[in-house]
Amino acid sequence: MIYAIMYGLTIGAVLYLISIGLSLTFGTMRVINFAHTITYTIGAYILAASVNDFGIPFLWGGILAVLIAASVGYCIERFIIRRLYGESLDYTFIATFAVFLIGVDIVKWVWGVYPKPLSDPIGKSIDFLGFVFPVYRIFVILLAILVFFGLELFIRKSMVGKIIRAALDNKEGVRCLGIRVEKYFSIAFVLGSALAAVGGVLYAPITAVHPYMGLNVLLLCFAVVLTGGMGNLRGTFFASFILGMLISITGRFWPAGSEIVVFIAMAVVLFFRPIDI
Amino acid sequence: MRNVLNKKRRVIQIFTIWWGQLTKTNVGRRIFELIFLIIVFLFFIPFLGTHRATDFAIFCIMVLSFDLLYGYMGRLSMGHLLYLGVGAYATGLSLRYLTSNPLLAIVFGVLAACVVGMAAGSIAIRATGACFALINLAFNRVGWFLVMSPLKAITGGENGLSVRNLSFSFFNFRNPNFRFWFVLISLIFVFFFLRVITSSSFGVLLRSIKEDEKRVRFLGYNTYYYKWINFIISASVAGFAGALTALNYGYINPNVLDVNANSGVIFACLIGGPGCLYGSIVGGIIYMLITNLLPIYFQRWELLLGVSLLLIVFRFRKGIWGGLESLFNRIAARENSDPPLEKGVSK
Numbered sequence: 001m002i003y004a005i006m007y008g009l010t011i012g013a014v015l016y017l018i019s020i021g022l023s024l025t026f027g028t029m030r031v032i033n034f035a036h037t038i039t040y041t042i043g044a045y046i047l048a049a050s051v052n053d054f055g056i057p058f059l060w061g062g063i064l065a066v067l068i069a070a071s072v073g074y075c076i077e078r079f080i081i082r083r084l085y086g087e088s089l090d091y092t093f094i095a096t097f098a099v100f101l102i103g104v105d106i107v108k109w110v111w112g113v114y115p116k117p118l119s120d121p122i123g124k125s126i127d128f129l130g131f132v133f134p135v136y137r138i139f140v141i142l143l144a145i146l147v148f149f150g151l152e153l154f155i156r157k158s159m160v161g162k163i164i165r166a167a168l169d170n171k172e173g174v175r176c177l178g179i180r181v182e183k184y185f186s187i188a189f190v191l192g193s194a195l196a197a198v199g200g201v202l203y204a205p206i207t208a209v210h211p212y213m214g215l216n217v218l219l220l221c222f223a224v225v226l227t228g229g230m231g232n233l234r235g236t237f238f239a240s241f242i243l244g245m246l247i248s249i250t251g252r253f254w255p256a257g258s259e260i261v262v263f264i265a266m267a268v269v270l271f272f273r274p275i276d277i
Numbered sequence: 278m279r280n281v282l283n284k285k286r287r288v289i290q291i292f293t294i295w296w297g298q299l300t301k302t303n304v305g306r307r308i309f310e311l312i313f314l315i316i317v318f319l320f321f322i323p324f325l326g327t328h329r330a331t332d333f334a335i336f337c338i339m340v341l342s343f344d345l346l347y348g349y350m351g352r353l354s355m356g357h358l359l360y361l362g363v364g365a366y367a368t369g370l371s372l373r374y375l376t377s378n379p380l381l382a383i384v385f386g387v388l389a390a391c392v393v394g395m396a397a398g399s400i401a402i403r404a405t406g407a408c409f410a411l412i413n414l415a416f417n418r419v420g421w422f423l424v425m426s427p428l429k430a431i432t433g434g435e436n437g438l439s440v441r442n443l444s445f446s447f448f449n450f451r452n453p454n455f456r457f458w459f460v461l462i463s464l465i466f467v468f469f470f471l472r473v474i475t476s477s478s479f480g481v482l483l484r485s486i487k488e489d490e491k492r493v494r495f496l497g498y499n500t501y502y503y504k505w506i507n508f509i510i511s512a513s514v515a516g517f518a519g520a521l522t523a524l525n526y527g528y529i530n531p532n533v534l535d536v537n538a539n540s541g542v543i544f545a546c547l548i549g550g551p552g553c554l555y556g557s558i559v560g561g562i563i564y565m566l567i568t569n570l571l572p573i574y575f576q577r578w579e580l581l582l583g584v585s586l587l588l589i590v591f592r593f594r595k596g597i598w599g600g601l602e603s604l605f606n607r608i609a610a611r612e613n614s615d616p617p618l619e620k621g622v623s624k
Binding site for chain 2: 032080083084088089090091092093094095097098099100101102104105106108109212215219222223226256257259260263264266267270271
């Protein structure tokens with residue numbers, strides 16, 4: 001049971017890192033970004049390639065992966081999403097889905113369709129009251145909590161964060177103050193992409209790296225964002241950890257059902273609190 | 278020179294008048310549609326073989342059902358294949374355990390899709406826009422998962438399910454020609470069914486929900502109810518397509534409700550032109566041609582699909598049929614605004 005809770009916390013941490021970007025982009029730009037987890041996939045792949053093929057240490061490989069994924073995120077924002085502000089949601093949805101298809105196909109082109117293995121970079125585990133925990137997972141959970149507080153601080157204290165938060169609330173009002181909202185949207189988008197890539201980098205040693213890994217996680221992230229409330233950063237944090245726990249505890253008693261329980265939870269939440277967008 | 282030009286113009290004029298006549302009068306239009314559909318699919322047989330042509334027709338039914346939801350009501354569903362899968366599995370399972378009559382099995386398939394549509398629709402229809410799409414996606418994923426593992430004992434899981442009892446008196450689904458004609462007649466039936474629905478006052482209501490739901494609600498309509506009914510109709514038609522898929526292949530595997538394959542249906546609907554029944558048939562045929570023929574020559578067809586989806590979103594929102602329609606309208610408008618002097622010269 002302790003192990004299940006530990007696993008749930010790990011999943012929740014990774015889910016939080018990935019879905020925070022989705023929540024931010026939705027809240028600021030009113031764009032449902034299907035291409036969001038393509039940066040996650042690319043991050044994991046670049047990490048795998050740099051560690052396995054070029055022998056770069058895990059830390060530097062991870063930083064490289066996050067930087068490249070962030071620049072990919074900037075390109076997506078600049079060339080696709082910026083043209084779609086104010087359009088109907090369906091078109092942005094289809095366009096980002098097209099980006100997702102293109103990204104997955106490029107990944108398949110470059111790295112092939114077979115899964116790539118990656119080993120745990122720390123490899124040690126600690127003994128605590130007779131239970132053995134891998135250090136790496138504790139590191140992942142701590143990092144997610146650190147990111148949460150860092151993001152809270154960034155959003156509440158810094159000027160950029162304040163503008164993003166104001167734009168979450170009322171875009172037109174911020175624009176009327178003479179602030180170029182698009183610039184800040186782009187910052188929020190790149191931040192979200194980078195965090196998704198961090199999630200990919202951290203999750204890669206725990207799971208296998210394969211071209212469609214983004215799609216599975218994307219569905220979970222949508223569930224997190226929908227249950228936590230779109231554009232609500234604290235809600236996303238709690239929803240991701242709650243759903244992560246739900247996944248691992250269901251997985252313990254009924255392994256086959258661990259995936260659908262998230263969607264059932266989402267359906268229940270939406271049934272009682274429908275979202276109007 | 279001028280004579281030739283006038284002659285050309287005359288031909289165009291006659292053609293537009295003929296087109297207008299055909300599309301305005303109801304009887305002429307229906308006969309034209311019937312002949313058009315049959316000829317198009319008969320035309321495919323020598324190219325692709327009967328089996329492929331049947332496949333095309335089934336896919337067109339699927340696209341029509343998606344178009345009812347997306348094109349007419351403006352709700353993009355990313356999980357419409359769930360209903361196709363439910364229809365296919367219900368048909369296959371009822372042929373295995375309940376009945377030996379394929380027609381009854383098709384009815385069971387449609388009913389199963391209808392019931393699942395009722396249940397899922399009552400939740401999904403509360404949301405709009407992207408939320409609606411995602412909820413459907415989640416449902417589709419749950420359905421796929423249910424087929425893959427908890428219901429493995431009856432659905433066969435990854436190994437799929439073979440359909441028994443394909444023939445009943447003179448409904449012999451083992452015969453490819455019979456299958457082709459049965460599917461083609463079903464396509465025409467579905468086409469006219471949807472034509473009746475979309476041109477009725479219900480269809481007008483759906484289109485007004487697409488334009489502005491708040492105003493429709495303000496007029497006193499319970500939009501929730503109408504959206505739900507439309508969702509159920511769309512799911513049932515998709516279930517019908519699924520039942521035909523099961524009978525056509527004689528074998529069902531979980532790929533029929535694969536989440537990724539939804540992009541194909543969306544793409545077909547968009548390329549043909551959403552909100553138009555011809556559009557979805559044209560789109561379905563073109564999409565099937567692309568996916569059937571392109572991978573032979575070009576391995577990265579997913580990339581091409583993505584790029585063309587982007588092109589459609591940025592440049593050609595109306596799709597092929599919408600483009601053709603506006604072209605015809607432009608020609609007709611130019612003909613009408615011709616100065617009368619030139620017509621006198623031509624005589």
